[in-house]
Amino acid sequence: MRSMYDTASYAAYRKSPHRSIKHSTYFETYDALFGRYRGQPITFVEVGVLGGGSLFMWREFLGPQARIVGVDLNPNAKKWEAEGFEIHIGSQSDPAFWRDVVAKVGPMDVVLDDGGHTFEQQIVTTEALIDNIRDGGMLVVEDTHTSYQAGFGPRGYSFITYVARMMDRINRRFHELGGKTEKRVWSVQVFESIVAFHVDRAASNRVSELTDNGGAHDNALDFRYIDDSLAAKLARFYEGSRVIKALPDVRPVVKRALDVAARPKLAARIGRYFR
Numbered sequence: 428m429r430s431m432y433d434t435a436s437y438a439a440y441r442k443s444p445h446r447s448i449k450h451s452t453y454f455e456t457y458d459a460l461f462g463r464y465r466g467q468p469i470t471f472v473e474v475g476v477l478g479g480g481s482l483f484m485w486r487e488f489l490g491p492q493a494r495i496v497g498v499d500l501n502p503n504a505k506k507w508e509a510e511g512f513e514i515h516i517g518s519q520s521d522p523a524f525w526r527d528v529v530a531k532v533g534p535m536d537v538v539l540d541d542g543g544h545t546f547e548q549q550i551v552t553t554e555a556l557i558d559n560i561r562d563g564g565m566l567v568v569e570d571t572h573t574s575y576q577a578g579f580g581p582r583g584y585s586f587i588t589y590v591a592r593m594m595d596r597i598n599r600r601f602h603e604l605g606g607k608t609e610k611r612v613w614s615v616q617v618f619e620s621i622v623a624f625h626v627d628r629a630a631s632n633r634v635s636e637l638t639d640n641g642g643a644h645d646n647a648l649d650f651r652y653i654d655d656s657l658a659a660k661l662a663r664f665y666e667g668s669r670v671i672k673a674l675p676d677v678r679p680v681v682k683r684a685l686d687v688a689a690r691p692k693l694a695a696r697i698g699r700y701f702r
């Protein structure tokens with residue numbers, strides 16, 4: 428079985444001459460996310476420098492072609508510039524600071540947020556940098572378990588709630604839905620304590636439409652229409668009633684009513700998966 432000891436990121440972490448502390452479950456995620464960038468001339472931005480250990484880890488992991496940029500509130504982090512890293516000092520919860528960083532650094536391939544881990548810091552950093560990430564790149568937020576802990580921000584504004592809203596906007600790209608849609612992030616990947624936003628504007632702006640492979644049609648019956656549930660019976664009644672169907676805008680109302688009617692039985696069957 429694979430473990431952190433089998434990962435290139437753990438090997439790089441152990442090789443770093445300066446201290447860094449990381450959770451054992453992160454290394455496989457790092458390899459899965461960042462493995463494809465090894466040996467590539469990318470711009471990699473890490474928020475949270477602390478003792479400098481992870482800057483050296485990423486240089487070892489990515490290779491000498493990578494441009495590694497560190498960001499921290501602590502001005503002492505500037506000393507790592509003497510080792511060939513680019514360092515910017517300021518607060519990740521300040522949008523004006525990020526505008527300055529973006530102007531100086533230019534387009535980024537990967538951003539890894541290992542800064543202060545408050546909801547505000549994580550969300551402001553994501554919103555400030557996502558537009559500056561190249562297509563094919565990603566913004567990765569670490570220690571997202573803080574969304575479930577006290578002391579990182581008020582309930583209702585957690586980073587994971589923000590991720591859920593992002594998922595809503597991604598799904599709203601489906602052509603029948605509409606509303607507020609996400610046009611930069613193509614997909615979101617959730618790991619324990621780590622969330623990755625994959626940036627791809629072309630894919631995010633593609634129009635969703637039904638396709639047909641043109642194969643032979645054997646008139647197979649869609650069995651959802653012979654289901655014996657109350658909702659299915661009502662649906663059949665609705666589908667069979669020309670009068671009701673002819674009423675303007677009645678379709679979504681009827682469908683919603685059918686969903687409500689189905690709720691008690693469904694709650695008994697699958698409610699436990701929501702607890």
Ligand SMILES: C[S@@+](CC[C@H](N)C(=O)[O-])C[C@H]1O[C@@H](n2cnc3c(N)ncnc32)[C@H](O)[C@@H]1O
Nearest residue numbers: 447475476477481499500501518519541542543
């Ligand atoms: C978890 S440590 C970083 C550890 C480092 N990435 C490593 O693996 O060795 C968090 C860092 O975030 C910095 N930090 C905290 N709040 C910040 C803020 N508002 N803006 C920028 N950096 C901040 C701290 O000064 C600290 O150096």
